[in-house]
Amino acid sequence: MFIDTHAHLHFHNLYSQLDDVIQRAAENGIDKIICVGIDIESTKRCIAIVEKYPIVFAAAGIHPHNSKDAPEDFLDEIGKLVNHPKVVAIGETGLDFYRDLSPRPIQIDVFTRQLQLAKKLDLPVIVHNRNADREILNVVESVGHEKGVVHCFSSDVEMAKKVLELGFKISFTGSITFGNKAVMSVIKIVPLEDIMLETDCPFLAPVPKRGKLNEPANLPHIAARIAEIKSESVEKVAAITTENATNFFNLPG
Ligand SMILES: [Zn+2]
Ligand SMILES: [Zn+2]
Numbered sequence: 001m002f003i004d005t006h007a008h009l010h011f012h013n014l015y016s017q018l019d020d021v022i023q024r025a026a027e028n029g030i031d032k033i034i035c036v037g038i039d040i041e042s043t044k045r046c047i048a049i050v051e052k053y054p055i056v057f058a059a060a061g062i063h064p065h066n067s068k069d070a071p072e073d074f075l076d077e078i079g080k081l082v083n084h085p086k087v088v089a090i091g092e093t094g095l096d097f098y099r100d101l102s103p104r105p106i107q108i109d110v111f112t113r114q115l116q117l118a119k120k121l122d123l124p125v126i127v128h129n130r131n132a133d134r135e136i137l138n139v140v141e142s143v144g145h146e147k148g149v150v151h152c153f154s155s156d157v158e159m160a161k162k163v164l165e166l167g168f169k170i171s172f173t174g175s176i177t178f179g180n181k182a183v184m185s186v187i188k189i190v191p192l193e194d195i196m197l198e199t200d201c202p203f204l205a206p207v208p209k210r211g212k213l214n215e216p217a218n219l220p221h222i223a224a225r226i227a228e229i230k231s232e233s234v235e236k237v238a239a240i241t242t243e244n245a246t247n248f249f250n251l252p253g
Pocket of ligand 1: 151152
């Protein structure tokens with residue numbers, strides 16, 4: 001059994017064939033999926049999805065790319081959306097200083113306020129980080145919320161250690177199957193108890209599906225790569241990462 005902790009099922013290329021996507025996920029041992037919003041509209045679609053499919057849960061948030069378009073009352077909106085019993089986290093939020101699709105001060109403001117809300121509501125938060133290690137640490141430290149995950153981890157060993165010191169988890173996508181040596185050293189030093197798995201579909205399909213449309217059914221390829229790097233069995237990686245995600249998102253057992 002696996003849990004895909006980060007899937008964008010709201011995007012049209014998956015949403016338009018969702019019955020098949022969910023069925024293939026179940027056939028490949030994916031027990032639960034977190035559908036992660038990137039703005040208010042996509043979060044509402046994630047909620048429609050969780051109401052239809054028992055194995056899907058949702059996260060409500062504004063992605064850093066979309067922070068410049070966040071409505072003025074976005075925090076109230078997120079506060080209402082998380083009242084839904086199947087919305088289990090705030091996210092995705094964070095900072096993306098690689099693509100810089102929103103001005104950095106706005107990204108930092110929208111991230112900080114979502115983190116404060118997560119702290120106030122005692123909800124886990126899903127953090128996106130690209131080329132913003134220092135600023136991510138600054139915001140998390142200033143808000144003082146310990147219940148978070150840095151998703152699609154692509155920073156170095158030093159950052160991984162700092163993230164773990166904050167009490168955060170780390171989740172990995174199919175990008176760990178692309179042969180990058182730096183991420184191998186990160187996986188080696190992060191205890192299995194702090195790792196969660198995610199596809200980040202429809203993006204980042206793992207080898208051997210690289211370049212194709214990604215979906216939750218591909219998650220076992222990511223688990224297999226972690227098992228290989230850590231010299232553990234896939235069964236053990238599956239069991240421990242599932243337990244981690246169940247506890248982190250407070251999912252039904
Ligand atoms: Zn992301
Ligand atoms: Zn994402």
